[in-house]
Amino acid sequence: MRRFSTVRRVTPRYAQIVGWGKGLPVRAMHNREFEALVDTSDEWIRSRTGIVERRIVGPNESTVTLATAAARQALAAADLDPRRIDLIIVATCTPDTLMPAAAPLVQQAIGATRAGAIDVNAACAGFAYALVMANGMIAAGTHHNILVIGADTLSRWVDWTDRSVCVLFGDGAGAVVLQATDTPTGLFGAQLRADGAGAGLLCVPGGGTRMPPTAETIAAGAHFIHMDGPAVFKFAIQILTESTRDVLAQAGLEVGDIDLFVPHQANKRIIDSAMRAVGIPEDKVFINLDRYGNTSAASIPIALCEAIESGRMRPGDNVLMCGFGAGLTWGTALFQWGVPTDVPASDQWRLAGQSIVTSHHDRALAIARRAVGSRGSR
Numbered sequence: 001m002r003r004f005s006t007v008r009r010v011t012p013r014y015a016q017i018v019g020w021g022k023g024l025p026v027r028a029m030h031n032r033e034f035e036a037l038v039d040t041s042d043e044w045i046r047s048r049t050g051i052v053e054r055r056i057v058g059p060n061e062s063t064v065t066l067a068t069a070a071a072r073q074a075l076a077a078a079d080l081d082p083r084r085i086d087l088i089i090v091a092t093c094t095p096d097t098l099m100p101a102a103a104p105l106v107q108q109a110i111g112a113t114r115a116g117a118i119d120v121n122a123a124c125a126g127f128a129y130a131l132v133m134a135n136g137m138i139a140a141g142t143h144h145n146i147l148v149i150g151a152d153t154l155s156r157w158v159d160w161t162d163r164s165v166c167v168l169f170g171d172g173a174g175a176v177v178l179q180a181t182d183t184p185t186g187l188f189g190a191q192l193r194a195d196g197a198g199a200g201l202l203c204v205p206g207g208g209t210r211m212p213p214t215a216e217t218i219a220a221g222a223h224f225i226h227m228d229g230p231a232v233f234k235f236a237i238q239i240l241t242e243s244t245r246d247v248l249a250q251a252g253l254e255v256g257d258i259d260l261f262v263p264h265q266a267n268k269r270i271i272d273s274a275m276r277a278v279g280i281p282e283d284k285v286f287i288n289l290d291r292y293g294n295t296s297a298a299s300i301p302i303a304l305c306e307a308i309e310s311g312r313m314r315p316g317d318n319v320l321m322c323g324f325g326a327g328l329t330w331g332t333a334l335f336q337w338g339v340p341t342d343v344p345a346s347d348q349w350r351l352a353g354q355s356i357v358t359s360h361h362d363r364a365l366a367i368a369r370r371a372v373g374s375r376g377s378r
């Protein structure tokens with residue numbers, strides 16, 4: 001009988017981000033437009049959430065079209081042929097259709113003919129989940145290039161007469177290409193958790209197998225987003241605070257070792273309160289919810305993409321991302337971006353995938369070694 005020999009990897013494999021992109025609807029909707037729809041005001045929305053405008057899909061746009069645009073940009077930034085992608089993971093809770101998933105449609109659209117394709121539904125925490133899963137597959141040696149996309153179009157499920165929900169959400173997609181490398185970089189710490197006891201706090205009750213659509217469920221509004229805002233607000237602050245602390249401790253790093261915090265962009269008050277509690281200064285927190293609102297699984301990858309393109313992140317920087325949302329679910333990932341360099345900020349994003357050894361490299365590598373060492377000693 002033929003026996004399989006045990007393959008042992010001598011060199012550990014890490015996953016680095018080598019490409020990034022975003023896809024956004026054309027139409028921007030300002031707070032003032034809601035004043036004609038519901039009893040609200042630009043001032044209320046700004047002061048209670050930090051949101052000023054959001055993007056809303058039109059008739060020819062959808063989760064898949066946005067995800068495809070983000071994926072194409074990420075592949076271009078990575079200078080990677082789509083046929084070299086091994087797997088596409090789309091984090092979404094709003095796929096174009098309940099079946100099939102969004103990922104195979106993106107796979108076909110971008111011509112990733114040798115890729116597997118799946119969706120992950122962890123709502124607003126989806127991108128962190130997908131990133132950690134993709135990292136594990138690369139570390140296992142079974143995959144080399146994985147496209148990780150966060151994409152949602154929650155505007156399709158919003159009740160435009162419910163002022164406590166409709167003003168919050170926007171549509172969009174963000175994508176990264178994760179690639180295998182032998183250099184210690186990438187994921188240094190992660191926490192993926194859930195508390196299903198809070199499932200009813202944020203949900204779309206109808207449309208699934210428990211409550212298939214009927215004229216009655218539609219009339220009752222069961223296909224809209226239902227949310228207990230204040231309860232989710234408290235949960236979000238607690239999770240963002242505790243999970244950030246947990247993951248830093250897990251990686252053996254201090255707040256000062258983190259170059260940029262990219263929290264899920266749900267509400268500026270949630271972010272401010274948690275960052276104050278953890279002791280993270282405002283200038284280390286990336287915020288773009290004023291322009292996009294809460295884009296669910298897309299919020300972190302869109303923010304990552306804009307942080308890189310605006311020079312807020314240098315290759316070798318440590319970024320801490322934390323997503324939280326329906327489930328309840330939350331996911332936190334501490335990720336070193338690319339390989340350290342001291343290339344001028346304007347050029348860094350173009351060179352993220354290249355191994356350029358510099359002065360910034362020393363600090364970044366020391367942190368990487370500490371984090372990898374702390375991971376190994378658990």
Ligand code: UT7
Pocket residue numbers: 039040041044045048049124163164165167202228229230231232233236266267294296324325326
């Ligand atoms: O990705 C995770 C998804 N969800 C979230 O992150 C949402 C988390 N929750 C929140 O962000 C906040 O709870 C909201 C922004 C949704 C609401 O802010 P809040 O400060 O918690 O307000 P509230 O729900 O306690 O409501 C205060 C008042 C209420 O009126 P009364 O009962 O005091 O007369 C609401 O009816 O504000 C009213 N209100 C509004 N007023 C004007 C609720 N929404 C609006 C609105 N415009 N859009």
